[in-house]
Amino acid sequence: MKRGILLFLSLLILGCKPYKAQSIYNTKNNANTTDPKLVVGIVVDQMRYDYLKKFYSKYSNGGFKRLMREGFQVQNIHYNYIPTFTAVGHTSIYTGTTPSSHGIISNYWYDKYLRKGIYCVDDSNYKSIGAKSGGEKSPHRMLTTTISDELKMAQNGRNKSIGISIKDRSAILPAGHTADAAYWFKGGDDGKFITSSFYMEQLPQWVQDFNSQNKADTYLNQVWNTYFDINSYTESIIDDNSYEQPFKGKETPTFPYDLKELRKKNKNYSLIKKIPAGNSILVDFAEATILGEQLGKGVGTDFLSISFSSTDYVGHQFGVDSKELEDTYIRLDRDLERLLNFLDKNVGKGKYTLFLTADHAAVQVPAYLQSLKVPAGYFDSDKFKKFVKEKANIYFGNSDIIENISNLQIFLNREKLKEYYLSVEEVTRKLMEEIINFDKVYKVVSAETMQNTNFTKGVLNSLQNGYNQKFSGDILVMPNPATIIYPHKGSSHGSGYSYDTHVPLLFYGKGIRQGVSKRYHPIVDIAPTISSLLNISQPNGCTGRPIIEVLK
Numbered sequence: 001m002k003r004g005i006l007l008f009l010s011l012l013i014l015g016c017k018p019y020k021a022q023s024i025y026n027t028k029n030n031a032n033t034t035d036p037k038l039v040v041g042i043v044v045d046q047m048r049y050d051y052l053k054k055f056y057s058k059y060s061n062g063g064f065k066r067l068m069r070e071g072f073q074v075q076n077i078h079y080n081y082i083p084t085f086t087a088v089g090h091t092s093i094y095t096g097t098t099p100s101s102h103g104i105i106s107n108y109w110y111d112k113y114l115r116k117g118i119y120c121v122d123d124s125n126y127k128s129i130g131a132k133s134g135g136e137k138s139p140h141r142m143l144t145t146t147i148s149d150e151l152k153m154a155q156n157g158r159n160k161s162i163g164i165s166i167k168d169r170s171a172i173l174p175a176g177h178t179a180d181a182a183y184w185f186k187g188g189d190d191g192k193f194i195t196s197s198f199y200m201e202q203l204p205q206w207v208q209d210f211n212s213q214n215k216a217d218t219y220l221n222q223v224w225n226t227y228f229d230i231n232s233y234t235e236s237i238i239d240d241n242s243y244e245q246p247f248k249g250k251e252t253p254t255f256p257y258d259l260k261e262l263r264k265k266n267k268n269y270s271l272i273k274k275i276p277a278g279n280s281i282l283v284d285f286a287e288a289t290i291l292g293e294q295l296g297k298g299v300g301t302d303f304l305s306i307s308f309s310s311t312d313y314v315g316h317q318f319g320v321d322s323k324e325l326e327d328t329y330i331r332l333d334r335d336l337e338r339l340l341n342f343l344d345k346n347v348g349k350g351k352y353t354l355f356l357t358a359d360h361a362a363v364q365v366p367a368y369l370q371s372l373k374v375p376a377g378y379f380d381s382d383k384f385k386k387f388v389k390e391k392a393n394i395y396f397g398n399s400d401i402i403e404n405i406s407n408l409q410i411f412l413n414r415e416k417l418k419e420y421y422l423s424v425e426e427v428t429r430k431l432m433e434e435i436i437n438f439d440k441v442y443k444v445v446s447a448e449t450m451q452n453t454n455f456t457k458g459v460l461n462s463l464q465n466g467y468n469q470k471f472s473g474d475i476l477v478m479p480n481p482a483t484i485i486y487p488h489k490g491s492s493h494g495s496g497y498s499y500d501t502h503v504p505l506l507f508y509g510k511g512i513r514q515g516v517s518k519r520y521h522p523i524v525d526i527a528p529t530i531s532s533l534l535n536i537s538q539p540n541g542c543t544g545r546p547i548i549e550v551l552k
């Protein structure tokens, strides 16, 4: 009887709780001594390829320059889909495929089944661990495996796999479905690294210890000034200009920044995300992770993914050409040097493999480009929504056939179409005829075309790789180059044009050749390259190919 109750209870628990795969891994020792002890994947949010060259003279010898000098530079790697956003970028790097199959089609999108807007990693099945809220997340919307998943399964769970970042999505998605943990920074009045009950029920002692050191306070009690004399920052435009968004509580977007004062009006601990110290505290946390989890010290190959987010926040606020952005990269380079030295000391030089790339790049502030007479501009999405609804009314007598317009996609309401005896084809065709005439629209394509035509190159190939038959809209719109949906201050990203798609890619360490390649590679080639290096399966939706010139 008792056993019956126990069985019933355990079935009940199994039914409600996530299945913990670790429990069934066999623990046979199958470690290969030629494999790296640790793979470190680094993503720099919004890093353009040209930053490697642009700020080269200001970098130290031990950061970016060390990776470029001693490792392998892939100089012509591009995103091969639209939209180039954070969640999509991280997922594509680690899954080796595009939104058409991994399913992460944006950061936020309209879910036509739930009929509401959703966020890529939100998951109400889980609760927040380490803070009252902000941890209700999981990678459940990512439909394929990551390279970190494949490494975990290849070793029967005998390694550790962890993702860390300031942003939740940038910690969760790279770490994959089988991760031991993902940690990210909770701003506001918390100022701590937190996680989700998807991974654990309690923060490990080392994370609690890290949080109790209040490092965020130490950083936020300082003044942000330039690392070198500001007059030597000749790679960027003047400090006080109209293309930058000042912080709340400060009139001009100019150095120095009194953080202690500014945090009062800029959501307290959230301010650290928007300054270089957001990257510094992540390196502090990376060091604590390596020590706390003894990464690189186990029997197998561990995996640590690190994503630096502050570069993206600074780019959005101050723009690609700002002194703030230049200083952020100069300081990130020092943080990188610190991380590499730490890895040498604690894992061992020659015992780890590392790659560094970005989740997307960014456009120069369009208003600044306009001042240089370069064609650029702003896409008015509110006006666009009104325009589409107006046309629907004119031609079909009803605007409620338009269910949702978001991420430059139009979703038609199937029930209303039926009710008014309209076909998707005729509505789509008529609306497209009108939309191409809307200000700053470059192309408009139907879902039907995406399904029935095979585009092998160019922006339409990128649009197709980003199109997911199940989740995407019925009409897809592409604005002109250097045209963004954003305020007139600061940079953004999202397009399939080269300023958004061209990113750095550096490989370094065990199994990696020293050299440079100028050959074109799509971003989906990173994951199979790591698979090839580790001699493990490629992620299960992988569409890329190994970059063979990188490997020994």
Ligand SMILES: [Zn+2]
Residues within 6 Å of the ligand: 046, 086, 312, 316, 493
């Ligand atoms: Zn961004």
